[in-house]
Amino acid sequence: MQLPSTLLENAVAQFAKLPGIGKKTALRLVLHLLKQDVNDVQYFGETIAKMRRDIQFCQRCFNVSDGALCSICSNGARKQHLICVVETIRDVIAIESTQQFNGTYHVLGGIISPLDGIGPDQLNIETLVERVEAEQTEELLFALNPNIQGDTTIYYIQRKIGHLPCKVTTIARGIAFGGELEYADEMTLARSIANRLPIGQYVK
Amino acid sequence: MQLPSTLLENAVAQFAKLPGIGKKTALRLVLHLLKQDVNDVQYFGETIAKMRRDIQFCQRCFNVSDGALCSICSNGARKQHLICVVETIRDVIAIESTQQFNGTYHVLGGIISPLDGIGPDQLNIETLVERVEAEQTEELLFALNPNIQGDTTIYYIQRKIGHLPCKVTTIARGIAFGGELEYADEMTLARSIANRLPIGQYVK
Structure with a gap:
């Protein structure tokens, strides 16, 4: 052309x-x-x-921001002792649009992936560990993609903060709304059975 | 969001x-x-x-240009007495990419469409008529979309230059390469039969 x-x-x-x-x-x-x-x-x-x-990046959680602190970190109404650990800013936007999360975030900027040459040093992990220690965080909720790299990252961070009294959780894996049982992979289906919930608990 | x-x-x-x-x-x-x-x-x-x-528009053909005259109008190797009349710049780019046309263009900037409030005065028609007269153009090739508005536009321009010794042609209508006869509309099929060509002539 x-x-x-x-x-x-x-x-x-x-x-x-x-x-x-x-x-x-x-x-x-x-x-x-x-x-x-x-x-x-x-x-x-x-x-x-x-x-x-x-554009700036929040000094505390590395989310995009118009100032030194992002609107979530500077919002007193949000639970500052609950940190949701995500890979990218896009994940923050996705979770925010559910309007179901009332804590703060920590954007890693990627996940540990030795094959792609990405180690812990290139990610915002050190700052997360410091933050958990300094802020006496009560819960770290990992919302990473369910794959080897995600699990590795969780494991690495978990070991780093093992000495701190901080609860570590991950978002639930299971059959998606609108998903069909027969097309779900075995791992997801197996996990969703192992982690079964009493009726009435899965919607708050 | x-x-x-x-x-x-x-x-x-x-x-x-x-x-x-x-x-x-x-x-x-x-x-x-x-x-x-x-x-x-x-x-x-x-x-x-x-x-x-x-960006500028060519003073002669209204194609986009980096100078007063576009690269096609200022190219001595192209037949300056053959003008292809098109609706938009995009049509020029489409025809140019076939590398089969060796004349010049005239971009109307639209077609006559009374329902959309577009009359001849809003298009580059007057300049086309003046150009045909001044340049003693030998052939006007209309490459407009085949619909009522396109035909109206051709008819209008044809009447305006009726007194000039300029041949008026239009691009062929017919079954597209890769098209299937059974799905072609009646009008296209009928025209392609009426305007049938001797074998060997449809590829130059």
């Missing part, structure tokens, strides 16, 4: 770098912007650049 | 304005940019804004 203008081509190349956006979609987006007002497009570009330049 | 930062939220809102991009996809794109280098994201924003601010 040859484009009639270098400016157009550069803009398309920039959009095509984004995940899930190919050259054709990028062109569609750029031609859409071409029809918009100059000031609107200027604002679009500035908003994106400003977001990346000015 | 509540986001933990206003900066993030503004950026997501900007992306979500683009066609075919919802709030979830917008968030995915913004979180991707958040992981990129500050300078790269700055460059992204500037490239888009610069594209909209500095």
